[in-house]
Amino acid sequence: MLILAFDTATPAVTVALHDGSRVVAREAAVDARRHGELLAPAISSVLAAAGAAPAELTLVAVGTGPGPYTGLRVGLITARALGDALGIAVDGICTLDVIAAEAVSQAGGREFIVATDARRREVYWARYKASGERIGDPQVSSPALVPAGHPVAGEGPWLHAGLASAGEPIGPRYPSASALAGIAAERAAAGLAPAPPAPLYLRRPDAAEPRRPKRVTP
Amino acid sequence: MTAPLVLGIESSCDETGVGVVRGHELLADAIASSVDEHARFGGVVPEVASRAHLEALVPAAHRALSAAGVSLGQVDAIAVTAGPGLAGALLVGVSAAKAYALALGKPLYGVNHLAAHIAVDQLEHGPLPVPSVALLVSGGHSSLLLVRDLAGGVTPLGSTIDDAAGEAYDKVARLLGLPFPGGPPIDKAARDGDPAFVAFPRGKYRDGTADFSFSGLKTAVARWIEARQACGLAVPVADVAASFQEAVADVLTRKAVDACRAHGVDHLVISGGVAANSRLRALAALRCEKAGIRLRVPRPGLCTDNGAMVAALGADLVAAGVPPSPAGFAADSGLPVTRVHVS
Ligand SMILES: [Zn+2]
Numbered sequence A: 001m002l003i004l005a006f007d008t009a010t011p012a013v014t015v016a017l018h019d020g021s022r023v024v025a026r027e028a029a030v031d032a033r034r035h036g037e038l039l040a041p042a043i044s045s046v047l048a049a050a051g052a053a054p055a056e057l058t059l060v061a062v063g064t065g066p067g068p069y070t071g072l073r074v075g076l077i078t079a080r081a082l083g084d085a086l087g088i089a090v091d092g093i094c095t096l097d098v099i100a101a102e103a104v105s106q107a108g109g110r111e112f113i114v115a116t117d118a119r120r121r122e123v124y125w126a127r128y129k130a131s132g133e134r135i136g137d138p139q140v141s142s143p144a145l146v147p148a149g150h151p152v153a154g155e156g157p158w159l160h161a162g163l164a165s166a167g168e169p170i171g172p173r174y175p176s177a178s179a180l181a182g183i184a185a186e187r188a189a190a191g192l193a194p195a196p197p198a199p200l201y202l203r204r205p206d207a208a209e210p211r212r213p214k215r216v217t218p
Numbered sequence B: 001m002t003a004p005l006v007l008g009i010e011s012s013c014d015e016t017g018v019g020v021v022r023g024h025e026l027l028a029d030a031i032a033s034s035v036d037e038h039a040r041f042g043g044v045v046p047e048v049a050s051r052a053h054l055e056a057l058v059p060a061a062h063r064a065l066s067a068a069g070v071s072l073g074q075v076d077a078i079a080v081t082a083g084p085g086l087a088g089a090l091l092v093g094v095s096a097a098k099a100y101a102l103a104l105g106k107p108l109y110g111v112n113h114l115a116a117h118i119a120v121d122q123l124e125h126g127p128l129p130v131p132s133v134a135l136l137v138s139g140g141h142s143s144l145l146l147v148r149d150l151a152g153g154v155t156p157l158g159s160t161i162d163d164a165a166g167e168a169y170d171k172v173a174r175l176l177g178l179p180f181p182g183g184p185p186i187d188k189a190a191r192d193g194d195p196a197f198v199a200f201p202r203g204k205y206r207d208g209t210a211d212f213s214f215s216g217l218k219t220a221v222a223r224w225i226e227a228r229q230a231c232g233l234a235v236p237v238a239d240v241a242a243s244f245q246e247a248v249a250d251v252l253t254r255k256a257v258d259a260c261r262a263h264g265v266d267h268l269v270i271s272g273g274v275a276a277n278s279r280l281r282a283l284a285a286l287r288c289e290k291a292g293i294r295l296r297v298p299r300p301g302l303c304t305d306n307g308a309m310v311a312a313l314g315a316d317l318v319a320a321g322v323p324p325s326p327a328g329f330a331a332d333s334g335l336p337v338t339r340v341h342v343s
Helices: A035-049 A069-086 A095-106 A161-166 A177-189 B035-039 B046-068 B087-104 B113-119 B165-175 B183-190 B215-230 B237-262 B278-291 B307-319
Strands: A003-007 A012-018 A023-030 A059-063 A089-093 A112-117 A123-128 A134-141 B005-010 B015-022 B025-033 B077-083 B108-112 B132-137 B142-149 B153-159 B267-271 B294-296
Touching: A003 A035, A003 A069, A003 A177, A012 A035, A012 A177, A023 A035, A023 A177, A035 A069, A035 B087, A059 A069, A059 A177, A069 A089, A069 B046, A069 B087, A089 A095, A089 A177, A095 A112, A095 A123, A095 A134, A095 A177, B005 B046, B005 B087, B005 B113, B005 B307, B015 B046, B015 B307, B025 B046, B025 B307, B035 B046, B046 B087, B077 B087, B077 B113, B077 B307, B087 B108, B108 B113, B108 B307, B113 B132, B113 B142, B113 B153, B113 B267, B113 B307, B132 B237, B142 B237, B153 B237, B165 B183, B165 B215, B165 B237, B183 B237, B183 B278, B215 B237, B237 B267, B237 B278, B267 B278, B278 B294
Parallel strands: A003 A059, A059 A089, B005 B077, B077 B108, B132 B267, B267 B294
Antiparallel strands: A003 A012, A012 A023, A112 A123, A123 A134, B005 B015, B015 B025, B132 B142, B142 B153
16 A cells, blocks of 8 residues: 655645555655645655655645645645546545644643644644544634633644643644544545545625626716 | 647636647537626635635536546646636635646646737637747737737737726626626627717827727726716616727727738737627738738637637647746746746
8 A cells, every 4th residue: 555645725735655554655745835846846856765666656745724725725626636647546534633632642632722823813723632633623713712621733722822821831832644544544544535635715705796887987 | 749638727817718629620618607606796705616616626627627528637638727817716726726737647738819819810810920020919918919920929019908808898898787797788789789889099009019908998988987877867778888888899900900010910810708709800800801811810709718729728838849847837826928838
């Protein structure tokens, strides 16, 4: 088994290669404006580091967000095109769950929140049991509407002081493709069917229907 | 050596296009358009277009490859629109192209959308004689270019100083209560109208430049309609459409022919969405014939945005021995026409 995993739903571009039992190569960079430039070279680089050819891949795992749309789509279309070209399955995994997988150990046996940047002074967030199991669907809202009193992972508390004071900030700040690959490997080992790599936008596109044309005659 | 088999991907605006060519031979051209989703907004909504590209791209690639009767593995190179266009929309096509190139180990060319609009004519009319003058007219661009070598050099002669020609069509269509995009319904309405009914202004008509202006024309149409309504008279939609269309076609063809004369060029290519307009095509044919200029206009389906045009330019770049684009190249929403490909 050779799993290529990546996530572009946050400012991080994170890529990892997993052989079914462990991560064999990884690369990460944080640059919210350059997902489209960084992702493909990072994939080439982890393959080269492991001495693997694209044709040896058996599964692609990708973060499905929620996250700012432009960056999110870079990962999703890359995963879909790679899966298509290589004739392998693509497993889509919620980006908040990826952060949660690493936050469990820092939550100290408590329920916790994962909150990431949704721009426009809002956060994408979800609540997790101490075990790392998500409670309900991911949400987008003002930080003030996130349940208080729980440790908070993700970039949310770094950006919104209110979130940091409502609960104790814990790591990680960004998702890691190593954790994503680990989830995908477990899912594959358990015989679960890959989930579609569908974007979690959570918002409708901004678009207003036009008003009547303005008069030009004074 | 057989001509290169190139897969071209286009996602700069609201059309998701994947085309397959072998050299200048068109093998397949698959298109998925999100235009219907934008219609009620009266213009292309970037986020709606980007979402549609993500869903449409891989299926379009399948349709193109199966229509061409080739497999992905047989492709020699991949070309993709790197710009100009909507940033988020471009990024979907560029990311897909990078993934295909990486998976297949094939060279990737990030190409200029405007140069691709010129290159596409070769799929229908064979190699482009150089030098040529190209008139590119669409909802996003209106420009005159001097083409010395498609793979290496395109020189801008002039462009619109305000609205693109296609934008003027969209705005006038709204004034006339016609749907978006405005080109086809205005063309249709104009068929029953009198092009001399209103003498609308021709911006920059005799200013000696190769620049255009369509903002004044659009305002003149609005004023005329308002004046008419103020008198309680009905607006003769067909006549206004025909008169507006005549003004656009007149100024575009006059400036294009002038540019050919000024540069001693006897070939004119017209492309872009507005090149599908019947009056522009007819008037250009008439004026080129009078001036002794050979006119080349691709069929309407190749004038609008498509993947085959990107593949056609990619094939020219491969044939010219141009090195591929680096894997880390960026989509560039403002890519200047002088950069035919991203190096
Ligand atoms: Zn175009």
